[in-house]
Amino acid sequence: MSTTTSTVASHTAAAKSVARRRETWASARTYISAAVIVIWCLLPVYWMIVTAFREVGYTYDSAPFFTHVTLDNFKTAFSSEMGNHLDRALLNSLFIAGVTTIVALIFGVFTAYALARLTFRGKYLVLGVILGASMFPGVAIVTPLFQLFGNIGWIGTYQALIIPNISFVLPLTVYTLTSFFREMPWELEEAARIDGCTQGQAFRRIIMPLAAPAVFTTAILAFIAAWNEYLIASILSNDATQTVTVAIARFAGAEPHQEPYTAVMAAGTVVTIPLVILVLIFQRKIVAGLTAGAVK
């Protein structure tokens, strides 16, 4: 009720200042919330970075600020003499996650378009099968897959790492894209076709820009999922194709039983950076998609 009153009275100067004050308060609340979120998300990361810069001999020092600072852990992480090869692993991960994302998005857009736009029999079966692919414990897939790929000599190859990754991210990709495609203003596509576009052109020029937030969100989710995949990579990769997750898992302390925490945290810090850059790039696309939607 009070909302109605204020709307009615919105012409008076007093109400204007109330509204302004309310706006200031709202924006302050936004900043406070944002600050809380950033702290919650980054506090453990801060601890990771502190540990990453700490001398091995002081690994278990629990002083909550930078002490005994060193770059040695980063050197260890990249050291090829110690067989760690984080640099090569980074390239492998970028390649594998990149290809996975692109292929999964292409397949996913096809499938989601069919599911959202076309009428055909067996649609629910297809949906069910795709969802079903996310129901089997991943840990139980590795052994049969190892045998299958072993039989065709694929162990250690890139395709043996990429194909499982694609299948792991496809269900989410298809479901996300389908649910967003359903919400699209498809009459624009029809209008474009009346104007002489083919269905493909209409999809590319009209629908894809509108779907950009969904597509790029899905891309980020798929990329990170592939980037973080460990189980398959640990069994199916070899020294030349190993990914960052495998490389980090192979870190070791200087003595048996010694935990290489500081090196792991250094590597964790390093591998997070490309993802943050990637997210920042994709952010623009998401915002661009949003504006495109608003112009319509």
Added chain:
Amino acid sequence: MGTKISRMYMPLAVAATLAMALSACSGGTGGGTEGGGGGAASENLDARGPITYVQGKDNSEVIRPLVDKWNAAHPNETVTFKEQTDKADQQHDDLVQRFQAKNGDYDVASVDVVWTAEFAAKGWLQPLKDKMAIDTTGFLPATVEAATYKDTLYAAPQTSDGGILYYRKDLVATPPTTWEEMLAMCPIAKEKGIDCYAGQFAQYEGLTVNVAEAINTAGGTIVDKDGKATVDTAEAKAGMTNLVQAYKDGNIPKQAVTYQEEQGRISFEEGKLMFLRNWPYVYNLAKSEGSSTVKDTFGIAPLPGKDGPGASTLGGHSLAISVDSKYKATAKDFTAFMITEETQKFYATQGSLAPVMESLYTDAELVAKLPYLPVLLTSIQNAVPRPVTPFYPAVTLAIQQNSFAAISGTKSVDQAMTDMQAAIAAAGSK
């Protein structure tokens, strides 16, 4: 319309057929494993060629120089070194995958002492007899025993490991030799406001090691020669009670149930712990690490026992040759090369890895470098291998879960040992 739909499901149908066909093949994996003597075990014995050697992470640059040295001398029989992770579980799973596939990916593998029986019973390891025999004269008996299954040697002992007692010589002049003596010293720690004793009591493999030591030290055993469970005996219960009582009394601090090797080491190095059961690796770190406050004030001794040195659990690795290796003559020579006296000295000096050859423990040069060797020798001479059973993964789980319940007080010792007995028995007959 029907054709279109069937075309749509074609990929599914193809995959299903493919899957049926392939799973029918893989269903027979268990078939070819009978016996160690026939089949693959008698093939390729004289063949020479390039091979692959696999082991866990080469922590301190020990293996790579050795492999380089071998390769320089044997250009036609080069060895490719494959590093696994640092984690025993993951090493085990990786070996199982490769051995199961039977494609000879790995020719020589470094296996943890507790896996030998399992891998041998599965028929994955080449028996080291006749043409493939490896000389183990002068090796510590416990290391050879741990690599033996059903009276056949299946792996060549490579490195050894045993538990030793670290103590604060500034607080206790002479180290305790028995468990009771050690607990009697705990008031000294209390006075200083520090904890008395800790080992590895978190629920993981380290707990099995510590519980096995307690049980063996009290005169009990976990399984007998035929692999039958023997933990419901009075001796085994007495061993378990020692741990449970010490934890209850606070002589073992409450946080010790979260301790793996590293947490205990840190507590000791920070001066918060008077006695620590751990592996030899602690020695160098406690002497040299920046944060260590006990650099000059700690000493080492054999584990405390019933009325003399206690029974340590044996650690370490052995070298096994895959039964599916294509070049077993090379594999055998490489294995022999990896356990020569010279190589073992290199393990010790370069990587702090304890030798398996008894004479090296008194080698003046080595002792100067690794002062803990004489103590470790006592420890390993009294060492008992963990249960040599093909069902080791299930047995160790039975020990861990029930002893953890007893130590943390959710189960009585009697109940825990009864359950442990039943669980080990069930592991063997499933």
Added chain:
Amino acid sequence: MSTQLEPGAIPGRKTARKGGANKEVGQDRKEKTQGRAASLLVAPTLIVLAIVILYPVLNAVYMSFQQDEGLDPVTGSFVAGGFAGFANYIHWLFQQCETPTGPASCPPGTLGAQFWSATGVTFFFTVVTVFFETVLGFWMAVIMARAFRGRTVLRAAVLVPWAIPTAVTAKLWFFIFAFDGIANSVFQTDILWTGSQGPAQAAIIIADVWKTTPFMALLILAGLQMIPAEVYEAAKVDGASAWQRFRLITLPLVKPALMVAILFRTLDALRMYDLPAIMTNGANGTTTLSILVVQQIRVGFNAAAALSTITFLIIFIVAFIFVRFLGANAVESASGGAKGKMK
């Protein structure tokens, strides 16, 4: 007033209904031409899934009816177990073990004794983590969707926890929750985080919520951004309160994305492995079904295959309930939702 707020006024909704009208006209002809296009579009996805998922699943189902290798007491070697019927399934569901004296209830300390407790733990973790992740994720998404300076920083920061590989995350939290770790030191407590049941479960839940909330937030954010700004403006002009706008516009329009996010989080949480494996190794009431599967694989693959199949069925039932009763169906949500709103 409320009629004007009907989301039916949104263009997207209209199409859904228009599509429905089209359907009635040339239903059969359309289905024919579209069916061909659809099968071509769907085929790549199905082929990839068939290779990587279907084959291992069928293989596991087949293996689950085989007995695990048994030990020949004379030679000391393992021999093939042969056909098992439903023995492996009975083993898990009724927690029955073979003992030297015949079948009996599995003794504590065997994997067989832990099936139902692992199921309980898995569901407990799933319900708690998904609940917190949804609530926190929604809140984060709403804040991220607002236009303010520094929004980019917020968005990047939110994604960081999810971007760090789980292996590193688990180590990091293990480190934080150690007895002498930073958590106890900052809060001046001496909790045995990984040494007793309540704290161990809490530690895993905190770590999981921290890590996975960004996933929820991002999906919900994408859903929020698909809502045209005009709708809010119109509602504001009509004088709808913030709560009304949230309940009548945001929630129904975000629902498809939200349901997809919750559905996939649930499926993932039901298969949770890395965090408990690294943080507690399954000790102290943190053994999930996936951890049990891994431990069983080390003991015997065929019984593990049966356990995987059971896990699959449990997850299938959960997913079915989701799709059928909660409307988490990507296809149905839009049209079904529109229908619901026509009142």
